[in-house]
Amino acid sequence: MKNVILWLFGIEESALSDPVTIAAIIASFAVIAAVIAVFIVLAVKRRFRIREWGNKAWQRTKLITQSCFFMLTNSFMVGWFKGTIYQGKLKYLCVPGMNCYSCPGAWGACPIGSLQAIFNDFDAAKSWVDPKTGTYVKVPKYWFAFYVIGLMMLIGAVCGRLVCGLLCPFGWVQDLIYKIPVKKLRLPRDEMRIANSKHPKAVRFFLGLDKYLRYAKYAFLIVMVIFLPLMVKADPWFCKYVCPSGMLLGGIPLMSMNKSLADAAGSLTLLKLCILASLVVISIFLYRPFCRYICPLGAIYSFFNKVSLYRYGIDDASCNRAKGCAACAHACPMGVDPVRDPNSLECIRCGTCAASCPKKAIRPGFRFKTAEGNAIRTKKSK
Amino acid sequence: MKKESKTSRYLIPAALIVCALAFIVTGILDKEVLTVLRKAAAICMECIGLG
Numbered sequence: 063m064k065n066v067i068l069w070l071f072g073i074e075e076s077a078l079s080d081p082v083t084i085a086a087i088i089a090s091f092a093v094i095a096a097v098i099a100v101f102i103v104l105a106v107k108r109r110f111r112i113r114e115w116g117n118k119a120w121q122r123t124k125l126i127t128q129s130c131f132f133m134l135t136n137s138f139m140v141g142w143f144k145g146t147i148y149q150g151k152l153k154y155l156c157v158p159g160m161n162c163y164s165c166p167g168a169w170g171a172c173p174i175g176s177l178q179a180i181f182n183d184f185d186a187a188k189s190w191v192d193p194k195t196g197t198y199v200k201v202p203k204y205w206f207a208f209y210v211i212g213l214m215m216l217i218g219a220v221c222g223r224l225v226c227g228l229l230c231p232f233g234w235v236q237d238l239i240y241k242i243p244v245k246k247l248r249l250p251r252d253e254m255r256i257a258n259s260k261h262p263k264a265v266r267f268f269l270g271l272d273k274y275l276r277y278a279k280y281a282f283l284i285v286m287v288i289f290l291p292l293m294v295k296a297d298p299w300f301c302k303y304v305c306p307s308g309m310l311l312g313g314i315p316l317m318s319m320n321k322s323l324a325d326a327a328g329s330l331t332l333l334k335l336c337i338l339a340s341l342v343v344i345s346i347f348l349y350r351p352f353c354r355y356i357c358p359l360g361a362i363y364s365f366f367n368k369v370s371l372y373r374y375g376i377d378d379a380s381c382n383r384a385k386g387c388a389a390c391a392h393a394c395p396m397g398v399d400p401v402r403d404p405n406s407l408e409c410i411r412c413g414t415c416a417a418s419c420p421k422k423a424i425r426p427g428f429r430f431k432t433a434e435g436n437a438i439r440t441k442k443s444k
Numbered sequence: 445m446k447k448e449s450k451t452s453r454y455l456i457p458a459a460l461i462v463c464a465l466a467f468i469v470t471g472i473l474d475k476e477v478l479t480v481l482r483k484a485a486a487i488c489m490e491c492i493g494l495g
Contacts, residue, residue, distance in 0.1 A: 072485075153484040154477045163484040164491045171484035175491060179483035180476050209471020209480065212464045219460035301491040308491035316492055323487075326494050334493035371457040430453040440453070 071140060072150020086139040093137040097130045112413040113422045117393065120417035124227075128234035135159075136231070136311070141166030145319025156210060158217050159230030160359055162305070164312030166319070173214055174287060174305070174359050178298040180207040181291040200296055214359075218366030222373070222405070226353055226360050227412035232307040233353055239345040240395075247347045251397060252388060272397065275355045276408060283358035300358060302330070306338040349395040353410060364407040368440075374404040374411065374426050375438035381423040393418035400424055403442045 067087065068075060077083045104110060109123040135157045138148040147166055157170035184200035192199050217225060226233055240246075249265055249272070250256050259265050286300040301308055313334065317324040344351040353360050367373075381387075383401045391399040393414050398406045400415040404424070416424040425438050432438060471477065489495060 147485075147487055149485040151481070154481050156480070162488070162491050164488045171480050172491075175488065176480045176483065180479050183479045204474070204476060204479075207471070207476060208467045208474060209476040212467025212469075212471055215460060215464035215467060219457045219464055298488070298490050301488065302495070305491060308488070309493050312488070313492035313494075316487065323492070323494065328495065330495045331493035366460070369456045369460065371454070371461075430450060 070150060070152070071138070072148060072152075073140065082143055083140055086143040089139040089143075090137050093133055093139065097134045097137070100126065100130050112416040112426055113419070113424070115417060117414060117417040120413055124413060125234075125237065127228050128231075128237065131159075131229045132231045132234055135161055135169055136165055136167030138167045138169050141168075142315070145316060147316075156213050158225040160232045160305075160307045160357065161230075162301075162308040162310075162312040164308060164316065166312075166315050168311070172301075172307075173210055175298060175301050175308075177207050177210045178287055178291045178301060180204050180210060181288065182296040182298060184296060202292055205292070214362050215366070218363045218370060220371050222367040222370035222411065223360060223363045223409060224370075224372060224411040225363055226357075226410035230353075230359075231311065232357075233350060233410070235310065236341075236345045236350045236352060239342055240349055242346050244346060246349070248349075248395075249397070251391060251399065272354075278355045279357055279361040282356055283361040287358045303333070304337060304356065306334070306341050306352065309334040309338045350410070354396070354408070360410070367407055367409060367411075368405045370405075371428055372411075372426070373428075373440045374400060374409065374416070374424060375430070375440040376401055376404050376443075377423045377425055377432050377436050378439055379436040380421045382421050387420065389418050389420055390415035390424055401443065405440055 064075075064078075068078075071087060071090075073083065104123060104126065108114060109119075110127075112120055115123070141147050145166065147164055148169055150169075152169045153163065153171050155170045156173040156176050157168070158173070160174065161168055161170070161172055163171045163175055181202065181204065183203040185203040188201040190199050190201075191197070249269055250259055251269070256262050256265050256269075282300065282304065286304060290299040291297060309331075313331070317327060317331075341352050348354075381401060388399075388401075390401060394400060394409075395412065395414060396408050396410055398409050398415075400406075400409070403409075411426065413426060416422075416426050425432065430438050430440070
């Protein structure tokens with residue numbers, strides 16, 4: 063038992079003589095047990111059956127799920143108590159969401175950070191010093207990150223962007239910020255409402271801007287996560303210059319608990335704090351700006367939305383779209399029309415549309431037919 | 445509208461899952477996991493804004 067705890071927590075035997083470490087280990091087990099208990103209760107009460115509950119109840123379940131998953135993946139209490147990070151063997155594994163591995167409580171590795179770490183690794187035997195310039199030319203050890211891409215592919219093939227909607231810690235933070243009760247920036251998306259708005263030209267301009275800015279996350283993925291770390295300089299470019307999750311979950315807690323780290327803060331810290339602060343402010347008014355425009359992990363999972371095992375589908379026989387109903391499209395916080403494209407690349411599978419549908423025609427799940435025998439359409443409508 | 449068949453609904457994700465598992469095994473055999481652990485088990489200065 064003792065050896066299992068030492069292995070699991072990645073600590074030396076001498077650390078067990080410290081009462082703070084003992085208290086932290088007990089706290090970790092307590093948090094994990096509490097989270098598992100909550101998940102069991104939610105499952106037994108069928109709270110994950112989105113369509114059976116109204117939107118209000120589903121939003122509550124969703125928030126509980128997000129909070130619990132954050133606590134589960136960040137319950138290494140030794141780190142939170144002592145201002146260190148987990149160094150045990152579980153860090154071989156990547157967590158599904160944007161969860162910085164330098165977060166004091168993180169049990170697993172961040173998939174985007176790991177992807178860059180693999181591209182940054184170089185083969186010392188093949189690397190050489192350029193005689194003309196005198197610079198050390200690093201030859202990448204891996205040209206393809208089989209392990210991390212395989213893990214992301216596995217998660218994507220099973221559930222697509224469900225991770226963004228329910229399991230990502232930074233998504234959860236943005237959801238919490240969006241709950242601040244102020245007037246939200248939500249643009250109408252159907253022609254009639256745009257025409258009836260006070261400033262139809264401005265609405266069209268911002269809709270166009272939003273549409274093209276959404277491609278930026280693919281640019282971040284290709285340029286900052288793959289191209290620059292592999293071909294230009296062995297640095298985790300995205301983590302270093304952009305990632306607000308690292309600053310929020312890793313930087314701020316570690317710097318507040320370690321004076322030596324806080325003393326080392328400089329212009330890069332300021333840059334990352336500014337990015338984080340901007341996203342926090344924008345998140346008050348706009349739903350999940352990071353997921354919409356920046357997140358490279360969401361960009362990867364989005365490729366799997368249309369082909370994953372878990373998909374959103376439409377029971378066209380029950381859907382009231384032909385009679386003018388657009389409750390799902392108006393409810394979607396990501397600005398997707400689920401009836402037109404139930405597995406859009408932008409859909410984070412938060413379940414809001416399915417919970418809002420008055421006819422229960424949106425079917426999230428693994429089936430291709432309803433219990434009544436109606437076909438469930440998972441493809442775009444023509 | 446063309447109905448989606450059971451095969452097309454499940455075959456593609458199943459193939460992707462098999463492919464993903466093969467990638468993971470390849471990565472483990474190629475010792476990529478060691479690189480992940482080495483990076484993840486130390487405080488990432490770049491990630492926390494210290495360069």
